[in-house]
Amino acid sequence: MTANNRGPAERPARVATPSNHPAAALKRMKTSILQDGVRRTVLPSGLRIITEVIPHTRSAALGIWVGIGSRDETPAMSGASHFLEHLLFKGTHKRTAMEISSEIEAVGGETNAFTTKEYTCYYARVLDSDLSLAVDVLVDAVADSLLEPADVETERGVILEEIAMHEDEPGDEVHDIFAEAIYGSHPLGRLISGTPESVTPMTRNQIDSFYRRRYKAPEVVVAAAGNLDHATVVRLVRKALAGSPLDTGDAAPAKPRAADKRVRVLKPQNVVVHRDTEQAHIVLGGAGMSRYDERRFAMGVLNNVLGGGMSSRLFQEIREKRGLAYSVYSYAAQYADSGLFGVYAGCAPGKAGEVLDLIRTELERVAESGITPDELVRGKGMVKGSYVLGLEDTGSRMSRLAKSELLHGDLMGVDELLGRVDAVTLADVGQVAADLLTRKHSLAVVGPFDEGAFPPG
Numbered sequence: 001m002t003a004n005n006r007g008p009a010e011r012p013a014r015v016a017t018p019s020n021h022p023a024a025a026l027k028r029m030k031t032s033i034l035q036d037g038v039r040r041t042v043l044p045s046g047l048r049i050i051t052e053v054i055p056h057t058r059s060a061a062l063g064i065w066v067g068i069g070s071r072d073e074t075p076a077m078s079g080a081s082h083f084l085e086h087l088l089f090k091g092t093h094k095r096t097a098m099e100i101s102s103e104i105e106a107v108g109g110e111t112n113a114f115t116t117k118e119y120t121c122y123y124a125r126v127l128d129s130d131l132s133l134a135v136d137v138l139v140d141a142v143a144d145s146l147l148e149p150a151d152v153e154t155e156r157g158v159i160l161e162e163i164a165m166h167e168d169e170p171g172d173e174v175h176d177i178f179a180e181a182i183y184g185s186h187p188l189g190r191l192i193s194g195t196p197e198s199v200t201p202m203t204r205n206q207i208d209s210f211y212r213r214r215y216k217a218p219e220v221v222v223a224a225a226g227n228l229d230h231a232t233v234v235r236l237v238r239k240a241l242a243g244s245p246l247d248t249g250d251a252a253p254a255k256p257r258a259a260d261k262r263v264r265v266l267k268p269q270n271v272v273v274h275r276d277t278e279q280a281h282i283v284l285g286g287a288g289m290s291r292y293d294e295r296r297f298a299m300g301v302l303n304n305v306l307g308g309g310m311s312s313r314l315f316q317e318i319r320e321k322r323g324l325a326y327s328v329y330s331y332a333a334q335y336a337d338s339g340l341f342g343v344y345a346g347c348a349p350g351k352a353g354e355v356l357d358l359i360r361t362e363l364e365r366v367a368e369s370g371i372t373p374d375e376l377v378r379g380k381g382m383v384k385g386s387y388v389l390g391l392e393d394t395g396s397r398m399s400r401l402a403k404s405e406l407l408h409g410d411l412m413g414v415d416e417l418l419g420r421v422d423a424v425t426l427a428d429v430g431q432v433a434a435d436l437l438t439r440k441h442s443l444a445v446v447g448p449f450d451e452g453a454f455p456p457g
Helices: 022-028 080-087 097-105 128-143 149-167 170-183 204-214 230-241 296-307 313-320 349-369 373-389 394-408 414-422 426-436
Strands: 030-035 038-042 048-053 059-066 110-115 120-127 220-226 270-274 280-287 325-334 339-347 442-447
Touching: 038 230, 048 230, 048 394, 059 128, 059 394, 080 110, 080 120, 080 149, 080 204, 097 110, 097 128, 110 128, 120 128, 120 394, 128 220, 128 230, 149 170, 149 204, 170 270, 170 280, 170 339, 170 442, 220 230, 220 394, 280 349, 296 313, 296 325, 296 339, 296 349, 296 373, 296 414, 296 426, 313 325, 313 339, 313 349, 325 349, 339 349, 349 426, 349 442, 373 414, 373 426
Parallel strands: 048 220, 270 442
Antiparallel strands: 030 038, 038 048, 059 120, 059 220, 110 120, 280 339, 280 442, 325 339
């Protein structure tokens, strides 16, 4: 019988264990003040709760972040984290799938989830008065999902359709091809969703085993931001966790993911995937830097100058002056032990060669001569503005708390971050450009081309 068909009388009750005695647990909890309005509590299980009070809002955002992503999967289990993202909303011992969604929607809230290569997030946004409901529903879904066999089969079909739909979007597909060209068979080079070859044979027991082994309390961060009270949120989370698989004994929180020295970058290569498309999709680039690299602030400035907006060099040169592409931009992705830097362009197939030459010329120019003082000022302004403006709602503030805890182990203040950006010099940017842009780059292309259509650059 599936979760959707289970009636109230058939739902076994969760029983609190002796180790969860309220008085003993309170003695072992540790609460600290990270910044003004930001507090962090570590439960005896190692699960962390971080909140930020934003008193002048009438909403609250809640996220349950698990430090497990697609890079934690074996080749046979590729796509398991994404599979779980779908399944954890399908029913628990307390609620059916319909009840999980309807209880939040009945108060005008919203729930969703996403999976990345290094973590998975389940989140909700509600009115501040409904935060207690959001905590109860979301914690229940993440901590105590049933993973009924029928739901596994239903979501398998949904995921396979999602993968097929993604392959019909060449502008998205080219980025995955580019990542694989850099990392090959390493988990960082694999699709987050998995492939039909990995998702189709994956059994319910395999997914359940992954869930029970990987979703441990020390890997979990509960983050909330909005018009809230920290102690109340802690109490609500503890109540929702009581008796669940995440309500465990003493453990220390997991440390941020350590650098894995085994990450290997492939030799530069060209990968061309033939598609009968009306547009050519190009990504040129290579390995970048990790999120712990002190040069990441200079990298942010360089990225904005090169292709971060309408005033960037690539946009001006390729679109504004020549009208060769509608979309052209650069981007950087950072992981615990590696990273990517790439330039994307979408253009008419007949213009692909010219666009690629222009991209390479601009990268060479910046690598040799650096950027101008005016560009440095503009690049810094773009980095600072995007960061600060991105903290204007409760959802982004909640994400900042969780990512800082999961990925860095601390919370950098806004002023400190802006200071780090301000400290970037022309020499800093020049050194990063000379390092990253003078290397031979890999090329990924999706469009109406045959293999070998683009000679090595």
